[in-house]
Amino acid sequence: MKLYGYWRSSAAYRVRIAMNLKSLAAEQVSVHLVKDGGEQHSREYQQINTQELVPSLMIDDNGQQRVLTQSLAIIEYMEEVYPEVALLPSAPFDKSIVRAMALTVACEVHPLNNLKVLQYLANELDTTDEKKAAWYHHWVQEGFSALEKQLEQHSGLFCFGDTPSLADICLVPQVYNAKRFKVDMSPYPNIERINVHCLTQQAFIDAIPENQLDAS
């Protein structure tokens, strides 16, 4: 398998954690999201991922090279094809709780705060750095407040009980990101506690952006 990613991409970070938890290895190919206007827009990478986004996972599917895209679709694929270690609980209702937590990050926070959106705000809407920071903080705070309440109900050592799941896989990269943008984490004690615990685990440590070969 080949994982096309970028050290600081939250979506690639998610897939790295999932692969580590499942002890899956992949060759890492770096797609620099900033250099030369973004290597994800190169003609070569467009052949791999028409969305011009990372991550992409190239797999061998019965002798054919295939490309998987969208981090959550990639992780659900792995969950099906490599069921050990499970990243979703087995009961349908429990599974829906974990997926809902993951989607709170993946649909309510991350899409509003990623690089291309911050670039649009600055370039097209002449948003000042101060207002851009307020935008960033606003969506993190809204999402984390909702998540914090879900965690009060369902968390143990991890987001859902005492084993890592898709929810932690989405949460930890988002917290990494939030801290980079200096979001005050004190209103979210459960998120903070779970993030700290996750980062004691080797699968999470090995996936940290700064521990990637292309980190700069």
Add this chain to the structure above:
Amino acid sequence: MKLYGYWRSSAAYRVRIAMNLKSLAAEQVSVHLVKDGGEQHSREYQQINTQELVPSLMIDDNGQQRVLTQSLAIIEYMEEVYPEVALLPSAPFDKSIVRAMALTVACEVHPLNNLKVLQYLANELDTTDEKKAAWYHHWVQEGFSALEKQLEQHSGLFCFGDTPSLADICLVPQVYNAKRFKVDMSPYPNIERINVHCLTQQAFIDAIPENQLDAS
């Protein structure tokens, strides 16, 4: 089952289509997203959905009332508990393609263009109507361009082959939305063709916003 939704919410629209395709019935409860600053923020609704978003699906889980949130998590739950009619293909790779298409809408387009984001642009960033429209169009165009290329490869009568799937369930509400905001659909012949075909199907027709009891 009770589905808390709103006629114009794209996320509620997705769940309505999925339930219709699976012939599942639910009592519809309207949560007006605009009236009085948004009924989703009422104390009563917060008890049901801490994220203050629609849709929420209240179910009976072995005698206990439980609430499911996040449209994609709700639909995946239904897919597991009510496997007929299947909304995902059976092969893992095919499934990942359908999920990736759905996530292109759910993570790349819809989060940037929903009501709360457009309100933030107007209220906090003093974005003009013209620039707000350009923002809206930009993210639709980016997402639809990517999706159009995926459809060239995988579509039949529907997004993936000749049966409706999670991808169509996400696409149709997004096209409804895009048309409302006067996005030119001519660069996306496959999206347009599939949308037209979907809207000949009863499950999709019955889910159209204007066909809901709370439409105004």
